[in-house]
Amino acid sequence: MKKVSSVFYITVSLVIVAVFIGALFPELSEQVTTNVNAFLSTSFGWYYMWVMTFLIVISIFIIFSPYGKIRLGKNHERPDFSTPSWIAMLFSAGLGIGLVFYGSAEPLFHAFYDAPLSEPGTDQAFKEALSVTYFHWGIHGWAMYGIVALTLAYFQFRKDEPGLISATLKPLFGDKMKGPWGKLIDILAAFATIFGVATSLGFGAAQINGGLSHLFGIEVNFTAQFIIILIVTVLFLISAWSGISKGIKYLSNVNMVLATVLFLAVIIVGPTLLILNMFTETFGMYIQNIMKWSFRTASLEGDNRAWLDSWTIFYWAWWIAWAPFVGMFIARVSRGRTIRQFMIGVMIVPTLIIGVWFATFGTTAGFVQRSGVDLTQYVTEMVLFNMFDQLPISFILSMIAILLIFSFFITSADSATFVLGIQSTHGSLTPPNNVKIIWGLAQSAVALVLLYVGGLTALQNTIIAAAFPFSFVMILMVISLIKSLNKEVRVLRRK
Template sequence: MKKATKVFYITFALVILTVVFGVAAPDIFEEATGNIRSFINTAFGWYYLVIMAVLLILVFVIIVSPYGKIRLGKDRDRPEFSTITWMAMLFSAGMGIGLVFYGASEPLSHFASQPATAEAGTDAAFKEALQRSYYHWGIHVWAMYGIIALSLAFFQFRKGEPALISSTLKPIFGDRMNGPLGTLVDILAVFATVFGVATSLGFGAAQINGGISYLFGVPQTEWMQLVIIGVVTLLFIISAWSGLNKGIKYLSNTNMVLAITLLILVLILGPTILILNMFTETFGGYLQNLISLSTQSAPLNAENRNWLDGWTIFYWAWWISWAPFVSMFIARVSKGRTIREFLIGVVLVPTIFGSFWFAAFGVTAVDIQKKGVDLTALPIDQTLFGMFNEMPMGMLLSILAILLVSTFFITSADSATFVLGMQSTNGSLLPSNQIKILWGVAQSLVAAILLWVGGLAAVQNTIIIAALPFSFVMILMVIALFKALKTELASMKLKK
């Protein structure tokens, strides 16, 4: 196959073996992934908390340091995409489906049954539910994406290295990254990417099915979700074929228009003043409580510990597994920006937008719940549509949401096939359509088998397992980045 490397053949074989195992022995597969997830949660929960907190601190150190003026590219290079398009592309790739899936259901779940510091169902729980939603989707996540993307962009555009995870480790391991050790690193990155994206595709298929089931009575079954995955796979393959400057660019801009439209409608049709007041107070509280939220591990409270495993630890693992894909995609579309501009854009803007999204949808859902409509009785993938059913123009809102999930679905899968193609063709910035299509089919197969063998539980189990090995690679990437930045800054001073 043209330009395909060992990384492609080895990882593709591993993915296919996993799919075959899931089909041949679904019960054993589900039990095995559940046991491994339980072990990781128990032994490494603290580790996920620490690594995310440290990366956040390091990002702010880089922003305020002299490193911030270094350009991602040659000194004469300027951004390839406009700032608006750039924001749309990184945001759509970063967490599109999840915002729609969890926008109403997560704050509502925390409010109704949260075993944290506040009593469930109280005003205090209402505020804490929003703060924890901001925490799970906010500044920690984007700081992690930002620093990993920075490493990739710096070595790719400033130092002329191939667009590979292994290339970023050369300041530590040197030319050994051109051999088996580098291949192993890239295999870990590709494997994590496939399963990380498959998780979102599973959530997307479940929510599309939940929406059309709630609205039109279509059966909510594994078979229907497989059909949805099949249809969307065909659509994103068509988009992937058209390339970065057409398919992904146009889809990303469409996503942002749909997302902003839906957000504005919820703000206007929902409890507007309450949303604005709650956002103002709870976002401020989130920033004030950032340290305590970042380090809470509940070592002496089993109930709180189970809650953290099911929410925070799952999220941190999910985001880490997405890091190779999202960070490489962000790096690919960020050439020409300074490090300071890059990190401020990647970290702050999506954090603020995402937090306001959770405020609008979460406050609306909790307000409806408090008025006597039990949205928690619905399956999690139908919560959003149950909320819309209680609002003016509910059918329009539901159709917009289904359309938005579908376009986010296509964009995420399309972006992932592009990145997987880069990683398995020695960093080619224009991977062949054949390889992109093969990866597109592979990640859809993984999403399908995960839903088939164990539903969303199997999806969550697998994501936590896939994330752990790559987290160690992330640590090495950050060490190598600081080493390279120090050398680069010294070189710039000498040239002056």
């Protein structure tokens, strides 16, 4: 354990304390997370909106600036992974379980239960539901991932700094980042990663439990979810042991194959023409309204503030909480690419894939709902499987979905153990297996405690609290990156 830094011991200790408090005082823990969530959502919703929009503006500026030609690595280096494998890995790490969990349920909810803008159940609400879903999962989140990953990759591969969040702030604070302040920043990043990933693991366990209940009558309860997390923990630890070039790479490709099969199957057996028409129109609506929605704060009483807090603010916090994990992972697999190629790939490709995915599953759910089958009566994790019941080959579709969730589950957790290993071993790109195992057990324990404390509500509440402090670190990372890039461009022009 010579490689291990104090970040490892401090963060693990904090996680253990949080797990014990949650397990021993579940009602108190739920109350605290609910109060913190309410305070941050109400008082700082405007702040989350500005941060996410600011990152899009910075990303676009970087793409079209002279910085775009700079390579993430030395000038002679080329990408370590092929473009298809690269896209598969960033897609699996950056989205994963959420796509399956919310693919049908979110557009359905916005369209037929609690529409953000129009009367629920109307044609306009149906269209707006898909557009708002693209907004939540599209370019805002990926611009943020891109900026964090770019900053990490640039300092690590171009400037030979360790792969740590604190190392990216040296242009601003110098050697202070080697002391207690740097440690504090790395601990914040590790803590946000643990709780961000644990939230997705909780969602995944709940939906796997829901699918198995729907198909085989297995009861939906904490015991079943405990067993599911236990099984998946063993599987992703085996994958983590094999390393990034084997386990994560192969699983990411499996994810893409399973996701493609499920996607094509639903398009074929679902309302094909309606899906294509709805995607075309609603993606256009998304592009037209992106600026207006980026600054929507529901400031007056009749503006449905509760919806904004439960959806948009929650999503922005969720993306931020995942930023250290996904950013570090994307940085690790992106060595050798130019900044322009990197940012375009990270922002545009996933956004388009997301649009097609949600158009397919959201339109199909809306089609089933409008045919007379009330899908809104089911909890989120059950919507997908009840939608499949109304389509041909429903059992096959449900089984593929469960396998896909399992695969995404393993990949996300595997990637997180790798990233947490980097954060707690002085930035080492080959963290020891025993460190990765401890982190794997820690994030599974947090997911279980959150499910035990308050189910999915506790998961959502915790995300917003975990994300808030790291958002300030992220802003400093952007300033540090621009300062360093400006200096490098001036040097290159003099040569």
